[in-house]
Amino acid sequence: MNRYVQQGDNPDITEERLKATFDVDRFTEFYHGGLKRLKSRRKVERYLEEHAELRDIRPTPFMSRDELIDNSIRKLAGMAKFNEMIDLNDIEKTTYFLQMVHVRDSMPFSLHYLMFLPVLNSQASPEQLATWMPLALSGTVIGTYAQTEMGHGTNLSKLETTATYDPNTQEFILHTPTISGAKWWPGSLGKFCNHAIIVANLWTQGKCEGPHPFWVQIRDSETHEALKNVRLGDIGPKLSLNGSDNGYLIFDNFRIPRENMLMRHSKVLPDGTYVKPPHSKLAYGGMVFVRSMMVRDIANHLANAVTIATRYSAVRRQGEPVPGKGEVKILDYQTQQYRIFPYIAKAIAFRIAGEELQVIFREVSKQLKKGEASQLPDIHALSSGLKALVTFEVQQGIEQCRLACGGHGYSHASGIPELSAFSCGSCTYEGDNLVLMLQVAKYLTKAVTSPVASGICAYLHKKSSALQSALSSHKTYSDLQIVQDFEHVTRRAVLQAMDKLKIASGTMPDAWNRCSVELSKAARWHIRLYIVRIVLSKISTAPEDLKPVLRTLAKLYIFDLQVSNKGHFMEEGYMSAQQIDELKEGIWDAMSTIRPDAVSIVDAFAIHEIELKSVLGRRDGNVYPGLMEWTKHSQLNEKDVPVAFDKYLAPIIKKLRSRL
Numbered sequence: 170m171n172r173y174v175q176q177g178d179n180p181d182i183t184e185e186r187l188k189a190t191f192d193v194d195r196f197t198e199f200y201h202g203g204l205k206r207l208k209s210r211r212k213v214e215r216y217l218e219e220h221a222e223l224r225d226i227r228p229t230p231f232m233s234r235d236e237l238i239d240n241s242i243r244k245l246a247g248m249a250k251f252n253e254m255i256d257l258n259d260i261e262k263t264t265y266f267l268q269m270v271h272v273r274d275s276m277p278f279s280l281h282y283l284m285f286l287p288v289l290n291s292q293a294s295p296e297q298l299a300t301w302m303p304l305a306l307s308g309t310v311i312g313t314y315a316q317t318e319m320g321h322g323t324n325l326s327k328l329e330t331t332a333t334y335d336p337n338t339q340e341f342i343l344h345t346p347t348i349s350g351a352k353w354w355p356g357s358l359g360k361f362c363n364h365a366i367i368v369a370n371l372w373t374q375g376k377c378e379g380p381h382p383f384w385v386q387i388r389d390s391e392t393h394e395a396l397k398n399v400r401l402g403d404i405g406p407k408l409s410l411n412g413s414d415n416g417y418l419i420f421d422n423f424r425i426p427r428e429n430m431l432m433r434h435s436k437v438l439p440d441g442t443y444v445k446p447p448h449s450k451l452a453y454g455g456m457v458f459v460r461s462m463m464v465r466d467i468a469n470h471l472a473n474a475v476t477i478a479t480r481y482s483a484v485r486r487q488g489e490p491v492p493g494k495g496e497v498k499i500l501d502y503q504t505q506q507y508r509i510f511p512y513i514a515k516a517i518a519f520r521i522a523g524e525e526l527q528v529i530f531r532e533v534s535k536q537l538k539k540g541e542a543s544q545l546p547d548i549h550a551l552s553s554g555l556k557a558l559v560t561f562e563v564q565q566g567i568e569q570c571r572l573a574c575g576g577h578g579y580s581h582a583s584g585i586p587e588l589s590a591f592s593c594g595s596c597t598y599e600g601d602n603l604v605l606m607l608q609v610a611k612y613l614t615k616a617v618t619s620p621v622a623s624g625i626c627a628y629l630h631k632k633s634s635a636l637q638s639a640l641s642s643h644k645t646y647s648d649l650q651i652v653q654d655f656e657h658v659t660r661r662a663v664l665q666a667m668d669k670l671k672i673a674s675g676t677m678p679d680a681w682n683r684c685s686v687e688l689s690k691a692a693r694w695h696i697r698l699y700i701v702r703i704v705l706s707k708i709s710t711a712p713e714d715l716k717p718v719l720r721t722l723a724k725l726y727i728f729d730l731q732v733s734n735k736g737h738f739m740e741e742g743y744m745s746a747q748q749i750d751e752l753k754e755g756i757w758d759a760m761s762t763i764r765p766d767a768v769s770i771v772d773a774f775a776i777h778e779i780e781l782k783s784v785l786g787r788r789d790g791n792v793y794p795g796l797m798e799w800t801k802h803s804q805l806n807e808k809d810v811p812v813a814f815d816k817y818l819a820p821i822i823k824k825l826r827s828r829l
């Protein structure tokens with residue numbers, strides 16, 4: 170049952186909704202993690218519907234950079250009146266509120282909420298928190314997280330910004346020695362932040378102790394001017410996020426008190442003595458938090474894209490396979506289904522993995538607070554790998570959705586170009602994806618050689634019980650068999666890469682480099698195995714009435730993964746060509762089962778129109794009137810004859826005409 174049907178909707182989309190084989194509302198409840206969370210989302214949506222001042226004045230693709238900045242800061246200032254919606258004890262509601270207000274392009278101060286506050290929370294001592302947190306929450310301190318420099322992002326040990334301790338004055342001297350040491354990229358650093366957490370290489374008693382975070386005021390509280398010995402500005406327009414002033418910052422021997430170093434884990438005593446953190450990885454807590462949030466958010470970008478492509482494909486008619494019988498919906502073409510449906514399945518799989526990552530993060534956080542850090546390497550590797558795999562595949566999925574919308578997919582009216590540009594940054598920020606996969610590989614080298622491998626690595630130490638997959642029919646392929654087959658392929662990929670590394674000649678860095686493609690591929694399999702396992706396990710606990718549709722989607726995700734990587738499954742005859750054909754049959758079967766439910770499945774993601782920002786994906790399916798309406802926003806249409814024509818072309822044409 171699908172309750173999205175309304176009078177005045179495009180009959181083609183209504184026809185789809187009437188075919189639903191499951192209750193869309195119950196799917197939504199499952200997808201969003203229960204009625205309580207759903208109610209909280211609906212509250213935020215109503216709020217936005219009732220407060221026009223928190224919404225865009227006109228679609229953002231029609232705005233210049235100045236207008237984008239103005240628009241985003243205007244909404245931000247408006248938000249200050251609505252602080253009942255900002256509740257740091259309810260991160261879920263707060264982030265959804267921020268997401269709905271700022272949607273895609275313009276997310277000013279996201280760094281304040283997503284990095285500044287969490288890093289403060291995890292790395293400041295209790296005394297520092299008592300002083301700074303009220304300020305950070307008051308709205309008077311606007312912060313960002315400044316780690317990357319022009320010359321270095323990945324290799325933190327080579328950051329050039331230094332924080333040198335002076336015991337005479339009990340101050341740190343922050344200094345940028347070269348242009349390449351300028352902080353570069355941090356969101357809102359250029360013009361709007363007045364504070365930053367600066368990551369700098371700490372020097373004390375003549376020794377470098379590596380990168381450490383510092384609480385630094387960078388602009389005057391009254392005038393908002395840059396403080397003396399701090400030079401900063403905007404780095405210019407970017408592929409997306411142009412409503413935000415990603416910035417640069419240069420210090421010239423700028424002094425801050427000793428107490429401004431974040432000292433929950435490591436410390437510098439007044440005499441300059443350095444006190445190490447009890448566990449070298451404790452600082453990872455903040456990173457893991459952000460990545461755990463990112464995985465689910467980015468999965469949501471894919472959910473947006475497939476919602477647009479599916480709804481549009483249900484109302485777009487093109488081609489008449491049987492002459493005289495009328496044009497068919499493009500959603501009826503198997504090729505179109507193959508382009509979109511596996512990504513519907515991925516959007517759900519990635520969401521489930523993202524949700525689970527947050528559950529694990531909360532658990533590990535509790536342990537960290539007690540000083541117990543044994544699970545940190547596992548979650549650090551898992552969050553890095555999931556972030557890398559999900560952001561990359563979401564990007565591919567959004568592009569497929571754009572192609573699925575034909576010419577209109579290229580227009581900003583589809584919402585897809587903005588979505589794509591916004592989303593692709595996630596492959597780079599919070600760690601370059603390839604580098605993150607190599608970190609997972611490094612973790613796996615340890616797991617393979619450790620005498621006991623824990624939880625998610627236990628499969629590495631299992632003896633493969635079978636030489637051949639037990640798959641006989643895709644219909645009877647059990648969860649256990651699927652997991653066994655993925656474990657087999659993953660173990661093989663990991664062990665082969667490790668064996669290659671073991672026998673590689675030369676120094677370790679050189680050997681590592683020469684094996685790194687295979688190592689990162691093995692790491693990718695480790696993450697895929699995790700997703701497959703967690704998806705099957707989550708669906709096994711779903712309400713009975715939703716299991717059929719969810720299982721079909723899970724199988725589509727899994728079979729597509731297997732068929733697309735069939736070489737790995739067929740190595741040494743583990744799977745035969747017939748078994749791969751059986752999986753292909755499973756894909757075609759799943760696609761035809763999903764076809765009547767496709768619109769209802771994406772409806773069940775319950776993405777509000779404010780967030781979707783798409784004429785092609787609108788709920789009512791009235792795309793063509795919507796496209797015509799969209800043209801009214803174009804400034805070019807304000808005048809029949811554009812100024813540039815009168816200015817440049819008219820005189821030339823006039824001259825040419827006079828010669829005729």
Ligand SMILES: Cc1cc2nc3c(=O)[nH]c(=O)nc-3n(C[C@H](O)[C@H](O)[C@H](O)COP(=O)(O)OP(=O)(O)OC[C@H]3O[C@@H](n4cnc5c(N)ncnc54)[C@H](O)[C@@H]3O)c2cc1C
Pocket residue numbers: 280314315316317318320321322323324353354355356410415594597598599600601602603604607
């Ligand atoms: C939109 C956006 C917002 C950002 N916001 C912030 C922010 O708020 N605060 C902040 O501090 N930073 C921010 N950043 C910076 C971001 O974190 C870095 O760009 C990112 O960590 C990658 O580092 P890099 O730019 O130095 O890339 P590089 O490390 O130079 O990577 C370039 C290439 O080299 C490869 N490479 C590098 N090292 C290795 C290695 N060891 N092995 C194999 N390959 C390697 C990479 O895979 C990549 O292909 C932002 C970036 C973007 C795009």
